[in-house]
Amino acid sequence: MSRWQPDARGRLERAALELYIERGFDQTTVAEIAERAGLTERTFFRHFADKREVLFGGAVILRDLFVTAVEQAPDGAAPIEAVAAALQASTPLFEERWDNVLRRQRVVVANPELQERELVKLATLASATADALRRRGVPDPAASLTAEAGIAVFKIAFERWIEEGGERKLSEMFRESLDELRTVTAAR
């Protein structure tokens, strides 16, 4: 086996997701993932700290992407517009890898501990987004509330996108959910 493996990370991720679905996350070992991918455990650990990172390694990328999008929104943009830009900026992350996104969701939904980890991920994302808004000069509680609203839209639209089998564009669903949130909060 040559030392350099083309797309080792992608192969390991695919193998891991397949095994997590077939056997369950807890029952799968790193050795089995490496074997299924035709790679060594050592290669696995060059790409992932542990088998959970296969599922949550993307969280840091997502957070950086949100923070950058909020920071780079035009000066005059309202806080919610900056958050809307972050949502839009994140869509290629998911749309370009639909099969893996779908598999990952199945694995997370089937395991309470992973669901908790997902909640922590979203809370961290909300908190980083609120910080980025504060750096734009948005005061509290507007900064926290706008960030929480954005994460609520992310969560609900994303779940619907998966439920509907990814038939519509995620960007469209983010936009729609944000409009819906505007409508529901405005009603009295």
Added chain:
Amino acid sequence: MSRWQPDARGRLERAALELYIERGFDQTTVAEIAERAGLTERTFFRHFADKREVLFGGAVILRDLFVTAVEQAPDGAAPIEAVAAALQASTPLFEERWDNVLRRQRVVVANPELQERELVKLATLASATADALRRRGVPDPAASLTAEAGIAVFKIAFERWIEEGGERKLSEMFRESLDELRTVTAAR
């Protein structure tokens, strides 16, 4: 020691919270809590399943209270009004026991595992609230988004209430945060 202990539950809760702050949650045993309260371990377990339930036993009460308030909101009430009613209905739970609420918050904030449990509690609250809205005939995604918006308001206003030392009424802070959420989502 007589078998009947006046306010055994309250004494156990107070003793537990004191010890969690003094020694840390992980370092405190049920035996120590019982001793501090001047009661037996057996009495502790008549009131709480384990030492974590001292902190999270209220979650079920809060959830039932939210669900009932949403279900009993007037027929013509908009979904967000039903959720606002749930927020208002919950305030006595916290305002009448400020000292314990404050201690509990200190314990949870100091322990990552308890913070995760708190996120799970809020997610469960959001999901039960969305279900109650659906039973009122609110379709999705409006039901989920309204519930998430309500929980965001709950979280942010509650944190601010604690930060400000409970000086203002929690009911007023819920109202203010909901208005603020309306304002931030409406902006473009």
